[in-house]
Amino acid sequence: MNIYDIAQRSGVSIATVSRVLNGGRNVSRKTREKVLDVIRREDYRPNAFARGLGLNTMRMIGILCTDVSDTFYARAVSLVEGCLRRNGFDALLCCTGNDLENKKKYLGLLLGKRVDAVVLIGSAFKENVDNSHIESAARQVPVVIVNGLVELPGVYCVLCDERSAVRRNVRLLHESGRDDILYLYDTLTYSGCEKIAGYKAGLKDCGIPFRESLLVRVEKSVEAAAAKTAGLLNAGTGFSAAMASEDLLAVGALKALRRADRTAPVIGFNNSVLARCSSPALTSVDNMLDTLCPTAVNMLTGLLSGKSVPQKLVLSSKLVERETFHANQDKQNREENQ
Amino acid sequence: MNIYDIAQRSGVSIATVSRVLNGGRNVSRKTREKVLDVIRREDYRPNAFARGLGLNTMRMIGILCTDVSDTFYARAVSLVEGCLRRNGFDALLCCTGNDLENKKKYLGLLLGKRVDAVVLIGSAFKENVDNSHIESAARQVPVVIVNGLVELPGVYCVLCDERSAVRRNVRLLHESGRDDILYLYDTLTYSGCEKIAGYKAGLKDCGIPFRESLLVRVEKSVEAAAAKTAGLLNAGTGFSAAMASEDLLAVGALKALRRADRTAPVIGFNNSVLARCSSPALTSVDNMLDTLCPTAVNMLTGLLSGKSVPQKLVLSSKLVERETFHANQDKQNREENQ
DNA sequence: TTGAAAGCGGTACCAT
DNA sequence: ATGGTACCGCTTTCAA
Numbered sequence: 001m002n003i004y005d006i007a008q009r010s011g012v013s014i015a016t017v018s019r020v021l022n023g024g025r026n027v028s029r030k031t032r033e034k035v036l037d038v039i040r041r042e043d044y045r046p047n048a049f050a051r052g053l054g055l056n057t058m059r060m061i062g063i064l065c066t067d068v069s070d071t072f073y074a075r076a077v078s079l080v081e082g083c084l085r086r087n088g089f090d091a092l093l094c095c096t097g098n099d100l101e102n103k104k105k106y107l108g109l110l111l112g113k114r115v116d117a118v119v120l121i122g123s124a125f126k127e128n129v130d131n132s133h134i135e136s137a138a139r140q141v142p143v144v145i146v147n148g149l150v151e152l153p154g155v156y157c158v159l160c161d162e163r164s165a166v167r168r169n170v171r172l173l174h175e176s177g178r179d180d181i182l183y184l185y186d187t188l189t190y191s192g193c194e195k196i197a198g199y200k201a202g203l204k205d206c207g208i209p210f211r212e213s214l215l216v217r218v219e220k221s222v223e224a225a226a227a228k229t230a231g232l233l234n235a236g237t238g239f240s241a242a243m244a245s246e247d248l249l250a251v252g253a254l255k256a257l258r259r260a261d262r263t264a265p266v267i268g269f270n271n272s273v274l275a276r277c278s279s280p281a282l283t284s285v286d287n288m289l290d291t292l293c294p295t296a297v298n299m300l301t302g303l304l305s306g307k308s309v310p311q312k313l314v315l316s317s318k319l320v321e322r323e324t325f326h327a328n329q330d331k332q333n334r335e336e337n338q
Numbered sequence: 339m340n341i342y343d344i345a346q347r348s349g350v351s352i353a354t355v356s357r358v359l360n361g362g363r364n365v366s367r368k369t370r371e372k373v374l375d376v377i378r379r380e381d382y383r384p385n386a387f388a389r390g391l392g393l394n395t396m397r398m399i400g401i402l403c404t405d406v407s408d409t410f411y412a413r414a415v416s417l418v419e420g421c422l423r424r425n426g427f428d429a430l431l432c433c434t435g436n437d438l439e440n441k442k443k444y445l446g447l448l449l450g451k452r453v454d455a456v457v458l459i460g461s462a463f464k465e466n467v468d469n470s471h472i473e474s475a476a477r478q479v480p481v482v483i484v485n486g487l488v489e490l491p492g493v494y495c496v497l498c499d500e501r502s503a504v505r506r507n508v509r510l511l512h513e514s515g516r517d518d519i520l521y522l523y524d525t526l527t528y529s530g531c532e533k534i535a536g537y538k539a540g541l542k543d544c545g546i547p548f549r550e551s552l553l554v555r556v557e558k559s560v561e562a563a564a565a566k567t568a569g570l571l572n573a574g575t576g577f578s579a580a581m582a583s584e585d586l587l588a589v590g591a592l593k594a595l596r597r598a599d600r601t602a603p604v605i606g607f608n609n610s611v612l613a614r615c616s617s618p619a620l621t622s623v624d625n626m627l628d629t630l631c632p633t634a635v636n637m638l639t640g641l642l643s644g645k646s647v648p649q650k651l652v653l654s655s656k657l658v659e660r661e662t663f664h665a666n667q668d669k670q671n672r673e674e675n676q
Numbered sequence: 677t678t679g680a681a682a683g684c685g686g687t688a689c690c691a692t
Numbered sequence: 693a694t695g696g697t698a699c700c701g702c703t704t705t706c707a708a
């Protein structure tokens with residue numbers, strides 16, 4: 001069933017059917033009704049490929065993501081997909097893992113499918129890495145990055161100031177009397193590097209000397225984080241507070257502390273469901289995904305409709321206090337003890 | 339840049355370029371090289387829409403999912419997407435939420451994009467619900483359901499025997515001396531109903547009378563589950579063990595128990611990251627997503643290549659024992675105490 | 677308001 | 693081995 005069939009059955013030309021289909025103004029009420037009747041009767045749907053060929057778009061946006069099974073990325077994908085759909089776009093999802101070659105390959109596949117734009121989520125852009133694939137993608141379609149930064153023409157970034165977030169956390173911990181702050185991280189994405197920079201900046205702010213042994217890289221798993229933290233505790237590497245680049249690792253640290261029957265403030269990152277599920281509930285940094293994602297999609301639709309939008313948009317984060325650390329309370333406690 | 343440009347620049351016809359592009363056998367080595375040179379030089383990529391129009395496929399599969407931000411569905415989507423890609427398909431992701439009208443609308447949108455098939459993940463198929471949209475979708479393309487059951491022509495289901503899983507859990511708890519078993523659930527999806535049936539069957543097996551007050555529906559959140567469980571504890575509604583339709587709720591129950599300074603076996607469902615993050619780590623039912631998803635994709639590719647595949651494939655689950663319940667140990671303890 | 681016809685960019689069949 | 697060409701199904705311009 002194609003547009004010719006519909007035209008024939010309604011006794012009009014395909015041009016008229018097309019007009020009806022696309023809400024064209026110049027169709028008489030009678031003709032429109034007649035055509036719509038046939039369309040409904042035959043349950044006709046225009047062929048999206050033919051449409052795409054003519055219009056050079058199928059209104060699809062590629063979402064490139066390292067791993068949707070990660071709770072943080074999953075939430076980002078969910079939000080982005082929802083916003084896109086509300087704007088009449090479909091989402092072509094593509095998970096790359098952390099391998100750069102895969103990222104390149106899959107970005108190519110996405111472009112090959114002629115997506116209108118690409119949204120990059122949590123892709124591991126280490127500093128000084130080869131971003132040529134992103135550069136060349138941006139020459140073809142708008143590229144929007146959620147929570148990452150690549151400063152290239154045609155690449156638009158919406159991100160949260162995570163460096164400041166960690167920096168502030170260090171200060172808060174310092175003010176509550178904790179200077180030996182463990183920091184756990186996993187990957188050196190742009191975001192990952194920023195957080196570490198914030199950690200170091202925070203220490204400097206507070207006049208705390210940086211200790212290599214407290215900046216610890218671990219595999220991305222609760223168990224690994226717990227094991228590493230337990231190792232530190234056993235080795236007597238003292239720390240009086242812990243932070244992590246993401247909730248998962250913070251939960252691991254928390255487990256190790258509890259097992260060692262010790263307690264210390266712990267601050268996670270991402271304010272994910274894990275923070276709420278953890279016992280005690282994890283204080284965590286909300287990096288504003290709920291705002292970041294709609295903003296990113298707005299940018300994208302703006303770009304596609306030819307509007308000019310800022311290349312970089314930075315939001316500030318928010319510390320969500322739960323059981324593992326209360327800034328004011330801890331501070332207060334300390335002052336009372338003095 | 340299109341196939342005509344490439345043909346012209348390489349001094350051949352578009353037919354030959356097409357052959358080169360599609361690995362056709364009948365091209366001389368020399369010609370092929372020449373054409374490939376031009377293609378590389380111009381960084382030419384064939385237009386996917388034109389290709390789609392001619393072949394009537396763009397090798398895209400629609401994934402319909404209630405909510406990717408849910409850890410369980412996220413993992414399913416991740417697995418399915420990966421398998422699809424390995425089979426040369428792209429995934430068009432579409433999250434519907436729980437609203438039936440949305441499901442219908444979005445399934446229509448997906449079909450409108452002319453996907454080759456549809457994978458349904460965790461869609462809430464309550465029993466006796468209107469599945470006409472699935473039925474009509476199945477008339478157009480193969481429909482594969484992961485962890486759900488709709489018995490209609492053209493609809494293929496890959497699922498885990500969750501009823502038996504819960505039934506067995508009840509028996510294990512009974513054998514460890516617990517007969518007052520709380521069961522928390524949220525939605526009445528097919529899966530949700532099966533689990534409840536398993537709960538009741540398990541009770542019957544063990545000769546435990548069913549108590550309405552122990553079968554509790556809660557909103558899907560840790561806090562809600564914790565609050566409800568705490569309420570039961572306060573009200574003196576005794577229970578000596580808890581189970582839940584998913585880890586999130588089990589974690590909530592666990593929190594309430596801990597806060598009330600009580601302890602009891604708890605068994606979750608889905609064996610998600612939450613189970614490993616929880617303290618104490620949650621014993622949970624693995625419903626075999628790692629097997630279910632590849633199996634579903636295999637079915638799908640089989641169907642698309644005209645093979646005949648079973649309409650229904652059921653896997654058995656696996657209880658992953660962690661800290662909140664050890665079947666044998668608890669049983670042993672009890673026997674020793676006797 | 678309506679229709680005819682020219683693309684859009686491929687694939688594949690049929691000659692040569 | 694290569695080329696010519698019909699065809700896929702729609703949008704859009706131009707004429708009527």
